[in-house]
Structures are given as C-alpha cells and as structure tokens.
Amino acid sequence: MNKLTYFLLLAITLSSCKNKEVKAYDLVIYNAQIIDVESESLSKGQSIFISDGEIVEVRESIENEKFVADRLIDAEGKFVIPGLWDNHVHFRGGDTLVEENKDLLPLFLAYGITTVRDAGGDITPSVMEWKDQIANSELDGPRIFSSGPKLDGDKPAWPGSIKVSNSSDIGAALDSLEKLDVDYVKTYDGNLSAENYYNIIKETEKRGLKITGHMPMSANFMKAVSLGLDGAEHMYYPLKACSPAADSLTKPDLGYGMIEPLIDTYDPELAAEVFAKMSQENVYVTPTLYIGKTLAEILEVDHRQDSLLNYIGPGIQKTYQGRIEGAKRAKASGSKMREKMEEISVRMIEPMENAGVKLLAGSDCGAFNSYVYPGESLHGELNALSKAGLSNAQVLKSSIINGPEFLDLGDKYGSVEEGKTADLLLLENNPLENLQNLKEITAVIKSGKVFTREDLGKMLQDIQ
Numbered sequence: 001m002n003k004l005t006y007f008l009l010l011a012i013t014l015s016s017c018k019n020k021e022v023k024a025y026d027l028v029i030y031n032a033q034i035i036d037v038e039s040e041s042l043s044k045g046q047s048i049f050i051s052d053g054e055i056v057e058v059r060e061s062i063e064n065e066k067f068v069a070d071r072l073i074d075a076e077g078k079f080v081i082p083g084l085w086d087n088h089v090h091f092r093g094g095d096t097l098v099e100e101n102k103d104l105l106p107l108f109l110a111y112g113i114t115t116v117r118d119a120g121g122d123i124t125p126s127v128m129e130w131k132d133q134i135a136n137s138e139l140d141g142p143r144i145f146s147s148g149p150k151l152d153g154d155k156p157a158w159p160g161s162i163k164v165s166n167s168s169d170i171g172a173a174l175d176s177l178e179k180l181d182v183d184y185v186k187t188y189d190g191n192l193s194a195e196n197y198y199n200i201i202k203e204t205e206k207r208g209l210k211i212t213g214h215m216p217m218s219a220n221f222m223k224a225v226s227l228g229l230d231g232a233e234h235m236y237y238p239l240k241a242c243s244p245a246a247d248s249l250t251k252p253d254l255g256y257g258m259i260e261p262l263i264d265t266y267d268p269e270l271a272a273e274v275f276a277k278m279s280q281e282n283v284y285v286t287p288t289l290y291i292g293k294t295l296a297e298i299l300e301v302d303h304r305q306d307s308l309l310n311y312i313g314p315g316i317q318k319t320y321q322g323r324i325e326g327a328k329r330a331k332a333s334g335s336k337m338r339e340k341m342e343e344i345s346v347r348m349i350e351p352m353e354n355a356g357v358k359l360l361a362g363s364d365c366g367a368f369n370s371y372v373y374p375g376e377s378l379h380g381e382l383n384a385l386s387k388a389g390l391s392n393a394q395v396l397k398s399s400i401i402n403g404p405e406f407l408d409l410g411d412k413y414g415s416v417e418e419g420k421t422a423d424l425l426l427l428e429n430n431p432l433e434n435l436q437n438l439k440e441i442t443a444v445i446k447s448g449k450v451f452t453r454e455d456l457g458k459m460l461q462d463i464q
Helices: 003-015 095-102 105-110 124-135 168-180 194-207 221-227 236-241 255-264 268-280 289-296 307-311 314-319 321-333 337-355 376-387 392-400 402-406 435-439 453-463
Strands: 023-036 041-051 054-059 067-074 079-082 084-089 113-118 143-146 185-187 211-213 231-233 284-286 424-427 441-446 449-452
Touching (some): 084 376, 185 194, 194 221, 337 376, 424 435, 449 453
Parallel strands (some): 023 079, 113 143, 211 231, 231 284
Antiparallel strands (some): 041 054, 424 441
C-alpha cells in the first residue's frame, strides 16, 4: 500500500469515528525538505499543515496521525520555499489596456511569484479590484500590494499621477491615497520640486505611511533619508549621494543630464559613508538591474522571436516602441548613459549589501518597459544580483524576506512556519545551490491553493 492510499484510508476511517476528535486541514504536504532562507538551513522530513490559506503547523513525520485533509501532497525529494516577491511591477496603459494587463497575472504565478508590489500606474481602480478578487480567491494571480497613483509635479511624467504643485496639495494627495487604501506612497520626478518632495516625505512620516520612489534630481538624497525616506526605486538617487561633485552638478535644467558626470565622479569612500547611513536609517533600495541591461542593449538584441512575446497583448507590445525610439535618439546623440549606469549600478551592489543596506528584487515589468516580461524578468533580476556579487541566499532574501519586511509584513510572509501565509513553491532542486533551480517548479501554492505544473501550463494557454 503506498503512502497516499494509506493516508486516504486512514482519513476515511478516522472521519467515521464520532467519539474521537480528528483534526481537519485543507492541505497537508509531507516528506518535504524546507529551506530557511534567513539561516540557509534545510529541514528534512517535514509536514506542513494548511487551512484557510495559512500554515497551521509545521513538524516532522505524520505516521499514525489522526487527521483528515482535502488534499495530500507527497513532497518526497522536493524542496519547499516561500513564494517569490517581485517588488517593482507596473499595471498601466489606460482603460484600453486593462484586459491585457489582467492577462499578465498568470505569468507571475507560472514563474513562482506569489506576490507583487505594484509601483503605480493609471488603472488603479482595476488594480484594486484585482487585488480584492485575488485576496478573496475569486481571481487567480499574485497577491498585490499597490502604491496607487504616483505623486508628481504639475506636469506629471505619467498619466494617472496626482499633481502636487505646492505644499498645500500634499495633504489632499495623501488623503486620496489613504482613501484608496494603498499600501505605500510612490513619488515620481516628472517635475516634482525638491521642496515638495521633502514635504511629502515629512507628511508621510507623520501619517505612518511608507514612502519610496523616484527623487527629483534637484533634491539631496541624504536629506531625504534624514527626513524619513523608506526606499529608493533604481540606483540613480543613491548614486548622486556618492559623488562629491553632486552639489555643483545640481542645476535647475540639468536633471538626468547630470548622471554621466555623477558616474564619472563616483567616490567609493564617500559611497561607504552613504551606504552605512542608509543601513542605519533602514532605507531599502530596488536596483532593477535587469531592465537596465535590457534597455541598454535594446538596439542590439532582436526580441522578435522571444517566446514570452506570445503572452503580451498587441496594445502593450505597441507601447514597447517608445523605449526603442528613445534608444535611437540616445545613440544618435552619442550618449552612453544607460551603458555606464548599468556598469556603476552593478558595481554598487556588493558594497551596499556588505554595509547592511536592504535590497529588494524588482523587475520593473509592465507596459512601456520593453521586453521586460512578467515572471521571467524577476528571475533575470535575481541572476543579475548574483552576478553583481551576492550569494544565492542573499539573492533569495532580496525577494522572499526583504519584500515583506519593507511593508512591515515579516510576521506573515518570508518563511515556512506556523502562522505564516501559505504561499509556497515546491521545487525539484535546492535554489541555495543554484538559482536556476527556481525555475524547476513542481507546484505553486498560493494562499493554500495548489497550482501544479499542468495547471500553470493551462492558465498560460488560455491567455495566448
């Protein structure tokens, strides 16, 4: 008699015993090898008991146990880790692209991503609807945490942003975000002034809100950190603080034109001081290395045969042209900014990690960000962080542990233990040994619901 048959017969027998208390679970995974990313340890022969989307208990052998379960999974030889987090994605493109954005949700699950952090766009009502539907198990997709609309100046870089022209606009802007029940605040730098940027940080600090995003290049990054900035999206802003020439380069009309001079004057000793302060103030950084490389090489790489392009709707594909045209203009002007920014960003990663700065793995996938495909691109980011010098455990931590901790949710996510949300991956091999093993997925478990490899394949077929 195999183990599965034994447990099923045991469950049936026990369920008929009216005088005995028999525990019931939605899902039980047994014979699992559980990976603790924080300690880099492996626990063999573990059983994971799950009900109502939560891990109820984790312990060793379940031989001779009295329980019933709707589903049993024998994880013999398999490895279990928490689901991956993509900490920087975008759902956007206006009302005409809502359905194409929605169709991207299964791609995240297919690549083991059970949670995404939406970094702002112009279809917030739809995103919030999906967020609720996913939370209520009415829609299959990754858990969504969202910033809602970005905060920008009176001439926003992106549609859907909230305009902050002066300090009197800030309270109303944050009121509107709180009414939307956003999970954090995201600033942008279309033409947001340095003074309004500082005041937004001050006000979010008063309200107990998390704030990250882009910084106006006219602003001082270390001042923002001292005011309570929680995070930086991309490497431009910490870079500015690492150049002794930053103040002299800060001119009203220069903007991102100062990036190349900042790179050329990067000072490792000053950077060490900056990173130490960032660590002390618990400032998180989302490097987005993968998109930097993808866009830097966009004119050299032929993406027309990309297999994942088949899952991207025609409307979103059309938005990819903007980055291509921008790269052509940069090439014509002789600019090497993207290539140089990619190089310095990689160079900054290991010193940041060693200083204790918490890094967040984020892909920046979404409409307008050409050929940065949902799901696959997070794996590209994890590999880029590895090539930049991080250990496999540090890379995994940037997704699985630091993502929840940024949102103060470490008590619900980040490990496989009692009381944590049942977002799990069953893998064929150990990703601590090789990050490529993250792609060898046997099953994705989202809030206790099991998606086998076959289930995920069918979901992808349905969106083609």
